Amino acid sequence: MWFQSIENSGSKTITFTLLRTFTSFETFVNYNIVHIFGHSSICSQMKHTDLLILGCLQCMFQTSRVRHVTTALSVPSRFSLSSLSFRSTCGCLRFYRQKHRNTSLDQMASSFEQMRANVGKLLRGIDRYNPENLATLERYVETQVKENAYDLEANLAILKLYQFNPAYFQVTVTSQILLKALTNLPHTDFTLCKCMIDQTHQQEERPIRQILYLGNLLETCHFQSFWSSLEENREFIDGITGFEDSVRKFICHVVGITYQNIEHRLLAEMLGDPLDTQVKVWMSKYGWTENEEGQIFIFNQEESVKPKNIVEKIDFESVSSIMATSQ
């Protein structure tokens, strides 16, 4: 409704004022601004697109919805807005953002790095066995989960603290650690975690049992079963950013070392992709091409996998001593 009112207003100042009033409303902030700009038909009709964009940018910046700022700053190129004032304001905003390190954008990027540095200090020496540090470490796992980051050493330290202090054991954190370990396949982090989790927890806690089962499926390459199991246990992996992508990366790794040509259908099954949306994405990531018959060419394995005949080479030095002593 507010959109129409802006559209209908004729003058620039009114547009801008209306926008400013709306910036104070929470609801406005929650609206996906980029979505609006996506409707290019509306924008082209509007007279004061540049002001609208400016206002939105300002509002987003103030309320620190930085993700939207980044996308919004790419809008000008799409709409070829060339007014000088507009561009200069965008420039100022960028500069302002960079200058003030407290803004969310920097916060998000550096928050993980900062935490990693802090945690690194905690894990030095005898301090890593101090259960008082558990709270910080558990928060660190949360950060990893949200930001699709990973730190094996810190996670193992948490498991060790749980081992030393069983009263502090937390199922949710342990499940998250296990799932994150799965995202690092083919590394054997999952096995390392299993070695440090007590048997009773492994058998009795439902999320852990399920996750161990999923892990087993992945390690034994039963990918189709994995995807169907995952559907039934969706609630465990909710919130773990990038989990499915990491798993698919692992699957592509295994396919990559095994196959030279593979059927499209088979690959789709392994990627858990009944609607065939993911296959193209992963093919482009790895540079795999598809021919007319539906066969996807992976890699010229013939080059690397060849029968080898290792023949002994006897070099001159070893024989020279014999030749010297022989008459």
Added chain:
Amino acid sequence: MSYQTEETEEYDPYSYTNDDYLHTGDPKADLAYERQYEQQTYHVIPEVIKNFLQYFHKTISDLIDQKVYELQANRVSSESIEQKIYEIQDVYENSWNKLTDRFFKTSPWPEAEAIASLVGNGECVSLLLFLLPVWAQGGPTLDQRFESYYNYCNLFNYILNADGPAPLELPNQWLWDIIDEFIYQFQSFSQYRCKTAKKSEEEIEFLRNNPKIWNVHSVLNVLHSLVDKSNINRQLEVYTSGGDPESVAGEYGRHSLYKMLGYFSLVGLLRLHSLLGDYYQAIKVLENIELNKKSMYSRVPECQITTYYYVGFAYLMMRRYQDAIRVFANILLYIQRTRNMFQRSTYKYEMISKQNEQMHGLLAIALTMYPMRIDESIHTQLREKYGDKMLRMQKGDLQVFEELFSFACPKFLSPVVPNYDNVLPNYHKEPFQQQLKVFAEEVQQQAQLSTIPLLSNMVPWFPPLYTTMPVQEFRIQLLVFKHKMKNLVWTSGISALDGEFQSASEVDFYIDKDMIHIADTKVARRYGDFFIRQIHKFEELNRTLKKMAMSGASTIATAATTTTRAT
């Protein structure tokens, strides 16, 4: 000397009687009590032992005096100290064991009290008492364990909390034994306290009231403090990059006592973390030690062997089979070569033999999981000991895997104080069960592979590909094979945790649509090396014969022995 007088005021924890005599702090009263007590002891100390103890005590005291003098004159080490250390080493390794064998085979050494009265108090007493093999027949009692713990605490307190570096210089062998024994006793105690079935109420009460004794945190604290105090990590870093470790050693680290204790503590941490199941951290603590090079720190053979055993085991559990195989092969070759050096004491020799067997077992497991070529001599030895076991493992017999694992694995333990009211009968076995389970799962994941004749390394050429597996399942197993054969392998760099994914399998394949293309690696028999060696030996023989012919029969005897040794 101040360090000697402060000892007399301490609580004497070595009273075996259970009476509540507490040190009153009044020297006269205590001395009177001690004299009285001594008369009550029924142990008669043989003259030889008395002499030995006094000699030993004198040597160490002299050494301490010398060291203090050296420190005060600002010199770190000198020849006379080295001479003394050599004497101490000799005493420690040879005389000690001979005397134990001769006099104290079945009964423990005389009580600490009696010895103390002979040689007086002082730091030396702590050290001497440490040497006492306290275990009488049937394992140590709870009291003995507690006392031993206090003994260690005193010793480490002295070393770590002195104002300056302690004026002590001991042979490396002894220092290694201190750390080794320390962890061994911790291990023993942790398992002991979990077995509450045969304990009396009193003992359980005692355990319950003293949770700090042999607490995992204190053990970790000691090891970490030794590492920190000696700056050993920095020293190793500088050493491996070619610099001079003395420059970063710091005040304590410069003395070989601290430096070596620091180094041995790193190995101690490796061991401790492995016992608790944290393999990543176990290898991480050694990150500054180059495991593949012989360095100046690795002169104590038992230390080397223990290090490689635990590193190999950690690699095995981390599914880095290629690394594990390499490590085990290395150390087994080393033991083969230096075997005759270990005749010193029966106890040490037994331990090394046992570890030798265990490592062969682990190597057998690793080779089954990841077939690859290893040194011929080790391979022959392995086939002798575990030939039939390996065959059964290759066929997928899970039980053999588990048996071998149980024999060869370290004695895992739990760091937590048990709840004495409610201890299940097999509680002490739980940590082991846990690790066994993880291992068994790993084996099972690869078990299916063994049913496919193609992938067993016993078959050299293209075998008839018969299998009753459905195609779908077969395809999955091929993926599993490829996945499992790619191990993280250490290639370069210092930290043993680094690595790249590599596959060293002899049989390799790839799938092209519906066709499997197999690539077989055939290694031709190496004969060049063998021939060259034999030719050299023959030349040697020829030369010796010629010499014999010229110099006559008198040299025949000596020549004969030289040739037999050469072959």
